Amino acid sequence: MAELLRLDERRGAVPQDALGLLHQHSLFAAMPTEMFMLFSSAAKKTVLNKGDQLFLQDDPAEWFYFIVSGWIKLFRETIDGEEAVLDVLTSGHIFGESAIFDGGIHMAAAAAAENTVLLRLPTSLLKSAITKNHEVALGMLASISRQRRQQSQDIEKLSLQNTSQRIACFLLRMCKATDQQEVSLSLPYDKSLIAARLSMKSETFSRALNKLQQETSISIKGSTVIIPAVGELAAFACNQCSQEFPCSDLQ
Amino acid sequence: MAELLRLDERRGAVPQDALGLLHQHSLFAAMPTEMFMLFSSAAKKTVLNKGDQLFLQDDPAEWFYFIVSGWIKLFRETIDGEEAVLDVLTSGHIFGESAIFDGGIHMAAAAAAENTVLLRLPTSLLKSAITKNHEVALGMLASISRQRRQQSQDIEKLSLQNTSQRIACFLLRMCKATDQQEVSLSLPYDKSLIAARLSMKSETFSRALNKLQQETSISIKGSTVIIPAVGELAAFACNQCSQEFPCSDLQ
Numbered sequence: 001m002a003e004l005l006r007l008d009e010r011r012g013a014v015p016q017d018a019l020g021l022l023h024q025h026s027l028f029a030a031m032p033t034e035m036f037m038l039f040s041s042a043a044k045k046t047v048l049n050k051g052d053q054l055f056l057q058d059d060p061a062e063w064f065y066f067i068v069s070g071w072i073k074l075f076r077e078t079i080d081g082e083e084a085v086l087d088v089l090t091s092g093h094i095f096g097e098s099a100i101f102d103g104g105i106h107m108a109a110a111a112a113a114e115n116t117v118l119l120r121l122p123t124s125l126l127k128s129a130i131t132k133n134h135e136v137a138l139g140m141l142a143s144i145s146r147q148r149r150q151q152s153q154d155i156e157k158l159s160l161q162n163t164s165q166r167i168a169c170f171l172l173r174m175c176k177a178t179d180q181q182e183v184s185l186s187l188p189y190d191k192s193l194i195a196a197r198l199s200m201k202s203e204t205f206s207r208a209l210n211k212l213q214q215e216t217s218i219s220i221k222g223s224t225v226i227i228p229a230v231g232e233l234a235a236f237a238c239n240q241c242s243q244e245f246p247c248s249d250l251q
Numbered sequence: 252m253a254e255l256l257r258l259d260e261r262r263g264a265v266p267q268d269a270l271g272l273l274h275q276h277s278l279f280a281a282m283p284t285e286m287f288m289l290f291s292s293a294a295k296k297t298v299l300n301k302g303d304q305l306f307l308q309d310d311p312a313e314w315f316y317f318i319v320s321g322w323i324k325l326f327r328e329t330i331d332g333e334e335a336v337l338d339v340l341t342s343g344h345i346f347g348e349s350a351i352f353d354g355g356i357h358m359a360a361a362a363a364a365e366n367t368v369l370l371r372l373p374t375s376l377l378k379s380a381i382t383k384n385h386e387v388a389l390g391m392l393a394s395i396s397r398q399r400r401q402q403s404q405d406i407e408k409l410s411l412q413n414t415s416q417r418i419a420c421f422l423l424r425m426c427k428a429t430d431q432q433e434v435s436l437s438l439p440y441d442k443s444l445i446a447a448r449l450s451m452k453s454e455t456f457s458r459a460l461n462k463l464q465q466e467t468s469i470s471i472k473g474s475t476v477i478i479p480a481v482g483e484l485a486a487f488a489c490n491q492c493s494q495e496f497p498c499s500d501l502q
Contacts, residue, residue: 057493076407076493084410084493086403101396107403130392137388141381144395145352151402152337152358156327158409159335159450199410242308242327242335 014045018068018119025066025094026142030135039129043119048112057109061099063120067091070116071189074108075196085196087150088113088189098144100127113189149249158199161240163208164215166198168237171218171225177246179230187223212236265296269319269370276317276345277393281386290380294370299363308360312350314371318342321367322440325359326447336447338401339364339440349395351378364440400500409450412491414459415466417449419488422469422476428497430481438474463487 019040022028028036048054048070055061057076065072067089074087074095086108089095099106100123129136157166174185187194195205213219216236217228227233234245270291273279279287299305299321306312308327316323318340325338325346337359340346350357351374380387408417425436438445446456464470467487468479478484485496494500 076403078411078491078493080490082411082491084407086406098396098399101393102400107400130389134385134388137385137392138381141388141392141395142352144392144399145349148349148395148399148402149353149358151399151406152327155337155402155405155409155450156335158406160329160333199406239331240329240333242329 014040014043014119015068018045018066018117019043021068021092022066022119025092027094027097027136027139030139031129032133032135035129035133035136038125039121042122042125046118046120048116048118050112050114050116052112054110054112054118055096055106057106059106059109061096061104061106061123064094064096064099064123064126065110066094066119066121068117068119070118071113072116072118073111073113073193073196075111076108083196084199085193088193088197090188094143097123097126097140098147099123100130101144113193153243153249156242161237163198163200163204164212165237165240166200167194167205167208167212168216168218168233169241170194170198171227172230172233172237172245173247173250175227175230175233175245179227183227183230185225185227187220187225191223265291265294265370266319269296269317269368270294272319272343273317273370276343278345278348278387278390281390282380283384283386286380286384286387289376290372293373293376297369297371299367299369301363301365301367303363303367305361305363305369306347306357308357310357310360312347312355312357312374315345315347315350315374315377316361317345317370317372319368319370321369322364323367323369324362324364324444324447326362327359334447335450336444339444339448341439345394348374348377348391349398350374351381352395364444404494404500407493412488414449414451414455415463416488416491417451418445418456418459418463419467419469419484420492421445421449422478423481423484423488423496424498424501426478426481426484426496430478434478434481436476436478438471438476442474 023036028039069091072089072095073085074089075083075085077083095110096106130140157169161169171185175183191205192202195202200208209220216232218233219226238244274287279290320342323340323346324336325340326334326336328334346361347357381391408420412420422436426434442456443453446453451459460471467483469484470477489495
């Protein structure tokens with residue numbers, strides 16, 4: 001309850017540019033103007049600090065969320081407190097919306113992986129929009145299909161790639177097809193969360209990262225990654241994948 | 252080509268009870284009668300022998316399929332020929348339909364895991380039905396959401412359960428909540444395919460199965476599994492899962 005009150009204090013006016021971002025999302029882009037107005041006037045800003053829990057698995061889903069900035073971790077937790085991280089999402093993504101097809105219940109928990117600004121929107125409004133408006137239903141189909149495609153890729157990688165290849169793949173998906181020269185990247189969030197996102201324990205991740213640095217020319221210092229040759233990293237990761245770099249879903 | 256001709260020879264009249272089964276699927280149940288008639292008159296029976304390949308990953312999706320009897324394996328394959336099995340489906344399920352949201356391309360290959368009878372249906376008809384009819388779009392949303400929910404569970408299991416627990420979970424999901432006495436099950440398909448469905452190599456599967464038989468009272472001979480106490484198996488598998496037996500999605 002204290003947590004809820006604290007979150008409430010940090011809710012304020014919704015900035016116009018956040019509504020602009022929201023409108024670009026495939027779910028809202030094809031929506032009739034009057035319907036989008038209903039969503040934008042119902043939207044509330046929610047500010048989370050890194051580590052704040054937003055909702056738990058099996059919570060009733062009164063709201064769904066749009067990420068304005070920051071990172072959100074979606075995860076499932078065993079009774080013993082072990083976490084399976086299903087996804088880590090950043091600005092421009094929505095989450096919690098699929099609860100309307102899951103009996104109104106969140107199938108995963110959500111927490112802020114970094115300081116994060118969200119718009120929260122009423123699930124009841126989305127349910128009614130999908131039921132009433134065909135374009136919204138089609139937008140929702142496109143959105144869920146995209147998530148499903150990504151999950152198929154995740155299952156493939158967990159089945160076939162070794163731990164070093166999974167890290168290489170994660171880094172590679174941050175590169176562009178046009179990257180010919182040396183690439184310098186910043187890891188988007190904590191290494192411990194990257195490990196969890198790739199379904200590894202922290203110790204396994206450290207060992208796999210060392211192996212990756214031994215077997216390729218990449219180097220990692222703190223959160224900075226230097227990739228001298230993207231092609232070399234692709235050769236390392238993609239031979240245990242049904243796709244080739246650049247991944248078709250990122251083009 | 253020889254393969255395609257061979258399949259064609261085994262295509263015959265569509266049995267009425269297969270159309271009855273098709274009509275029960277959530278995608279077709281709420282469809283207007285005239286629209287369902289279009290699908291049922293366009294349906295063609297396809298008979299596959301165990302091992303027959305139906306389509307490859309990245310094939311254009313002219314057809315989607317409804318399983319009348321048998322088992323279909325959906326998988327992705329690396330250049331080296333290693334397979335990640337995404338799902339193994341039986342009668343009453345459709346597959347290949349999501350290609351309409353993936354640029355008209357199959358995102359996974361399909362092959363018969365046992366002798367199988369299918370109905371094949373034109374993807375163009377489904378695409379038009381979803382575009383024109385709101386009920387069909389909602390039926391498709393329910394269907395894709397169900398698949399997505401299952402994939403989330405698969406990712407969770409791959410992240411948190413050990414190999415023996417994954418086998419225990421697979422067996423447990425074949426039991427009923429009301430099973431109090433000793434349960435005798437037949438494995439639904441080959442052990443090598445169960446191993447692949449659980450993202451294990453055959454050797455790993457054998458070791459994990461031995462461990463499961465040492466640590467619980469279950470016994471497996473050939474394809475027959477004896478589970479003396481379902482509760483014991485649940486205690487073994489479910490402490491590394493966010494759900495408890497009986498799984499809510501099976502109720």
